[in-house]
Structure formats: structure tokens, C-alpha cells
Amino acid sequence: MRILIVGGVAGGASCAARVRRLSEDAEIVIFERGPYVSFANCGLPYYVGGEIPEEGKLLVASPALFKKRMNIEVRLKQEVVRIDRAKSEIEVKDLETGNSLHERYDALVLSPGAIPIRSPLPGIDLAGIFTLRTIPDAREIKLWIQQRKAKRAVIVGGGFIGLEMAENLTALGLKVSIIEMQNQVLPPFDPEMVSGIQGHLKEKGVDVYLKEAVAGFEEKSSGGAIRVLTKSGVKMETDLVLLSIGLRPDVKLAQEAGLMIGKRGGIEVDQQMRTSDLKIWAVGDAVEVEDIVTKEKTLLALAGPANRQGRIAADAILGRASKFRGVQGTAICKVFDLTAACTGANEKTLMRLSKPYEKVYLHPFQHASYYPGASQMNFKIIFDPADGTILGAQCIGAEGVDKRMDVIAMAIQKHATIFDLEEAEFCYSPQFGAAKDPVNFSGMIAANAIRGDCPVAHWENVKPAETVMIDVRTPEEYLKRHVPGAKNIPVDELRKRLSEIPKDKEILVYCGVGLRGYYAARILLQNGFTAKNLSGGIKTYLNRQ
Numbered sequence: 001m002r003i004l005i006v007g008g009v010a011g012g013a014s015c016a017a018r019v020r021r022l023s024e025d026a027e028i029v030i031f032e033r034g035p036y037v038s039f040a041n042c043g044l045p046y047y048v049g050g051e052i053p054e055e056g057k058l059l060v061a062s063p064a065l066f067k068k069r070m071n072i073e074v075r076l077k078q079e080v081v082r083i084d085r086a087k088s089e090i091e092v093k094d095l096e097t098g099n100s101l102h103e104r105y106d107a108l109v110l111s112p113g114a115i116p117i118r119s120p121l122p123g124i125d126l127a128g129i130f131t132l133r134t135i136p137d138a139r140e141i142k143l144w145i146q147q148r149k150a151k152r153a154v155i156v157g158g159g160f161i162g163l164e165m166a167e168n169l170t171a172l173g174l175k176v177s178i179i180e181m182q183n184q185v186l187p188p189f190d191p192e193m194v195s196g197i198q199g200h201l202k203e204k205g206v207d208v209y210l211k212e213a214v215a216g217f218e219e220k221s222s223g224g225a226i227r228v229l230t231k232s233g234v235k236m237e238t239d240l241v242l243l244s245i246g247l248r249p250d251v252k253l254a255q256e257a258g259l260m261i262g263k264r265g266g267i268e269v270d271q272q273m274r275t276s277d278l279k280i281w282a283v284g285d286a287v288e289v290e291d292i293v294t295k296e297k298t299l300l301a302l303a304g305p306a307n308r309q310g311r312i313a314a315d316a317i318l319g320r321a322s323k324f325r326g327v328q329g330t331a332i333c334k335v336f337d338l339t340a341a342c343t344g345a346n347e348k349t350l351m352r353l354s355k356p357y358e359k360v361y362l363h364p365f366q367h368a369s370y371y372p373g374a375s376q377m378n379f380k381i382i383f384d385p386a387d388g389t390i391l392g393a394q395c396i397g398a399e400g401v402d403k404r405m406d407v408i409a410m411a412i413q414k415h416a417t418i419f420d421l422e423e424a425e426f427c428y429s430p431q432f433g434a435a436k437d438p439v440n441f442s443g444m445i446a447a448n449a450i451r452g453d454c455p456v457a458h459w460e461n462v463k464p465a466e467t468v469m470i471d472v473r474t475p476e477e478y479l480k481r482h483v484p485g486a487k488n489i490p491v492d493e494l495r496k497r498l499s500e501i502p503k504d505k506e507i508l509v510y511c512g513v514g515l516r517g518y519y520a521a522r523i524l525l526q527n528g529f530t531a532k533n534l535s536g537g538i539k540t541y542l543n544r545q
Contacts, residue, residue, distance in 0.1 A: 001023070003019055003106065005108075006253070009037075009306075010111075011113075011310040012109060013037060013060070022314060028072045028073065029075065029103070031080050033077065033078065034134060035076055041134065044133075044135070044137070045164040046168060049168025050171065081093050082256065085277055106279070108280045109310075110253065111282070111284045114247035115248055115250050116244075116246075117245050121214060129240075129241040130240065131242070132161060132165065141240070141242070145240065151174060152175045153174045153176050153238060153241070154226075154236055155244055156241065156244060158187075159244055167334070167336050170204060170206060178207070178208050180210050181245075184210065185210075188329060196543065197335055212234065213232075216229045249285060251266065251267055257277075264297055269282050273313040283310050283312075285306065289305070292327065300327045302331060308324065309324055312324045328343055328409065329343065339398070341401045341402055342395075343408055346382075346392055358446070358456070359381065359458070360381055361379065362379045364376065364441050366397060366401075368430035368434045370430065379393070381421075388418040389415060390412050392412070404439050418446035424440060457508050459544055470488075472509050473488070473491075486510070487500075494520055506530045508533075509531060510541070513537040514537045518533050521533040
């Protein structure tokens with residue numbers, strides 16, 4: 001069997017390696033239009049910033065290694081320009097010589113990836129305006145900074161790459177500004193969850209412009225600087241611009257071959273990663289896959305899913321019944337001293353789909369609070385109010401974020417509920433966690449809400465005229481900062497002061513993060529009051545401001 005693979009990096013390279021592990025007889029050829037077949041593009045921001053000092057560290061495998069270890073032929077700087085489905089052939093152009101040749105296949109795998117978006121704005125092609133997708137891109141940015149002795153950078157887009165580059169350019173001594181069209185950075189998160197990230201960026205000297213769009217770019221006559229123009233009239237002078245406004249699937253080859261393209265603009269594939277042509281498979285950033293939570297088709301440019309898709313395609317080509325189970329958007333990002341991670345659906349998506357959901361907020365420490373170095377996390381879990389099925393989660397913190405999101409990502413994959421989280425068993429030692437892990441706590445709080453043991457309310461839904469709000473913290477905490485209109489009755493005094501609370505209105509209680517509010521709600525509920533705990537306490541309230 002002759003298997004040709006168009007594109008390497010994550011999906012294509014993984015597919016090739018898996019095919020060889022399953023078959024010593026297959027002939028496998030990878031065609032890669034770039035100079036590298038397998039490299040760590042997720043490490044590019046850290047190479048630019050110097051955290052990864054050597055370019056060679058980004059190279060996962062070379063053509064020589066593919067040939068020696070796996071007997072896979074890799075042809076670099078070879079662009080596949082046409083697929084002849086009737087003849088089961090591809091046309092390949094050598095980018096160095098310009099010559100073309102035709103190659104026959106029994107199975108063809110497309111792994112063309114995605115292309116950084118460059119909006120057709122005035123001045124978009126000026127020198128000094130970059131995207132970051134490949135090692136040559138990173139090399140050009142580093143060289144530009146060194147040669148121009150750059151001091152300022154503007155990043156257009158506040159997504160994962162944009163924030164990672166903000167940190168790394170700041171580490172190089174550049175003054176960084178981020179321009180983001182939406183009302184928040186990190187769009188996969190809900191707005192209230194990233195308010196701390198936005199504040200942290202400002203603390204680190206990064207200027208963040210939200211709800212701002214770029215109108216164009218101008219070249220200044222003196223010193224070769226670039227002027228960035230926004231639609232609101234802001235003008236910024238900078239030494240370099242990084243465009244980080246998203247990716248579009250590279251479907252040109254597939255489209256010209258008549259393969260089916262989905263509504264989201266990616267290549268249509270089935271669960272075995274097979275396209276509308278029975279001899280052609282597609283994997284990675286260019287394909288549409290199913291979101292396992294929302295059941296919608298989606299595009300997801302992440303290395304983990306691309307690697308898994310490559311393995312599934314290899315299995316399918318060789319007759320195995322493997323199927324790709326879909327994606328859930330599990331992602332993580334380091335932003336200076338903080339980490340942001342998410343998995344599953346966010347609240348914005350569930351609202352758009354009119355899908356029923358409930359949520360709780362909590363702010364636990366990443367390990368036992370008495371052990372040195374304890375720091376709080378902002379944690380949100382979203383679930384089905386009917387049966388407790390976990391729909392999504394988001395977490396921001398200094399440490400311990402990754403392992404909590406990994407646990408919940410697996411829970412979502414297994415269709416687990418918040419009741420499962422309540423009972424989950426974790427490693428415990430004070431320097432690693434607590435006897436009740438944050439994941440346990442999220443399950444307990446959510447389970448209490450579903451069972452009616454402690455119903456929750458949310459700050460955005462508070463109607464002061466219809467409710468009584470009680471701050472159950474100490475008088476000192478109340479005087480320092482409280483929600484307007486809230487009455488202060490400390491939880492330790494609550495039983496003695498029940499006569500001060502009306503029974504004909506809903507009572508909303510809050511504390512610092514939710515724990516004392518829970519105690520107070522239980523006291524009130526057992527004394528005949530209609531009471532709810534404002535989820536996440538005043539800390540969540542402040543995150544929403």
C-alpha cells in the first residue's frame with residue numbers, strides 16, 4: 001500500500017508514524033512545503049523570548065530520523081498543488097527547482113494545517129508586521145527585534161498566542177500593547193473569569209485596549225517605525241506588530257479537488273477522519289470535528305486533537321475500527337505569573353445555544369492553606385441542572401490549575417457528573433492539595449445546589465427590590481468593602497438575629513468566597529427562610545466589575 005501524506009507537524013507526522021508501527025509493508029511518503037517536518041509550534045513564543053534558547057530544541061523529528069528509525073520518506077519544500085482523484089494521483093511542485101512530478105497513492109492523508117489571518121487592512125503588508133506560525137516566522141521576529149533594537153510592540157488579538165507573546169516580548173524589554181476587538185482577552189473563557197488576567201497584564205506593564213479594532217497601519221518616515229490606527233481614533237507608534245487574530249483552515253487543495261467543505265469552512269470528515277472521497281483522509285487544524293458537549297461542528301487548532309486524529313486516520317487506512325470521539329477545547333495558557341485553563345463549553349456558548357445550565361464559582365487554595373506558598377484560584381464549573389452532567393470548567397491561578405482542568409477534562413470525556421467530582425479520590429499531602437481537593441469542592445457546591453441543600457444565586461441576576469442581601473462577614477470586612485444595599489449580619493451572630501430578617505422576601509447571603517455564605521444559607525433554610533448563597537462571594541462580585 002502506498003500512503004502519501006500532505007503536511008507534517010502534528011497530524012501528518014503522527015499519522016505516518018502510526019502507520020509504520022502498524023505495518024512494515026506500507027510505503028509512506030510525507031510531503032512538507034516548509035523546511036521542517038515535525039516541530040513544536042507551541043514553543044515558538046518562548047523561543048522568541050529566549051526561554052527556549054536554541055532553535056534546534058523545537059525540532060521534534062528530522063527527515064533523517066524518520067528514514068532511519070521508521071523507514072518513512074520525507075520530502076521537504078515540496079508543495080502538493082493538485083489532487084487528481086480519478087487517477088489517485090497528486091501533483092507535487094519542488095519549491096527550490098520549480099519542477100513538478102506526479103505521485104500515485106492508494107491512500108492520501110491531508111494535514112495542511114491552518115493559516116494566520118491577515119485582514120485586508122491599509123498597510124497590512126508593511127515591513128515589521130508579523131504573524132507567528134512557523135520557525136521561520138519566529139526567526140524573522142527575533143532578527144527584526146535585534147536589528148532594529150525594537151523597544152515597542154503592538155499585538156493585535158488577545159488570544160493564547162497574543163498573551164504568550166506579550167509575556168515573552170516584555171521579557172526582552174519591549175513595551176507591549178494589546179489591541180482586542182472583544183470586551184475581554186482569552187475569548188474561550190467567560191468575561192468575569194479573565195478580569196484578573198487583564199489586571200495582571202497591566203501590573204506587568206502591558207497596556208490592554210479592549211473593544212478596540214485596528215483600522216490600518218502607516219509607515220513613519222523617521223526610523224522606520226509603524227503607526228497603528230484604530231477605529232476609535234487611537235494612534236500608536238511601534239517598532240513591530242504581531243497579528244494574532246486567529247487562523248483559517250487551509251482547505252484550498254481539498255476544495256479544488258472537489259472534497260466536501262463544512263459550514264465552518266473546514267474539510268468535512270467522518271469519525272474515522274475520512275473525507276467525502278473514500279481514498280482520502282484529513283486531520284488537524286484544517287478539519288471540522290464534533291464538539292462532544294454542544295454536538296456542534298467546530299474548528300480546533302490544538303496539537304493534542306491533531307495527534308489523536310493522525311492516529312485514527314492511520315488505523316482506519318489499515319482497516320481498524322478506531323473512531324475519533326470529538327473535541328472539547330481543553331486548553332491552557334501561561335500569562336506571566338498566572339495560568340489560565342479551560343475545558344468544555346463556556347457560558348457564552350451555552351447561552352447562544354439556549355442549552356439549560358447552572359454554574360458555581362469557588363476560590364480554593366491550590367494546596368493546604370497552612371502550607372507555605374498557598375494561593376487562591378478562581379474556579380468555575382458549569383453543569384446540567386437536571387442530572388449534574390459536567391458541561392465545562394475554567395480556572396485561573398498561580399499554581400495547580402493544570403491538574404484540576406485535566407481531571408475535569410477527563411470527567412467530561414467520560415460523561416461524568418458533579419456527583420462524581422464530589423466523590424472523586426485524589427492524592428493528598430499538604431504541599432500538593434487538600435483533604436478536600438478544589439475539584440471535590442466544585443462537585444460538593446454544585447451537588448448542594450442541585451439537591452436544594454444550598455441553592456445558589458448569581459450576581460448578574462440580583463434584583464435589589466425583590467430580595468434582601470446579607471453580608472455575613474465580620475464588621476471589619478464589611479466596612480472595608482461591601483456590596484451597596486447589603487445588611488451586615490456576621491454568620492456567627494445570625495441565629496441570634498433572625499428576627500431582623502423578613503420571611504416574605506428571598507434572602508441572598510454572601511461572604512468572601514462562599515463558605516460562610518453556605519453556613520448562613522443552611523441556618524436560614526432550616527429556620528423557614530427562602531435563602532440562596534451568592535456563588536463565589538464578594539470575590540466573584542469584584543471579578544464582574
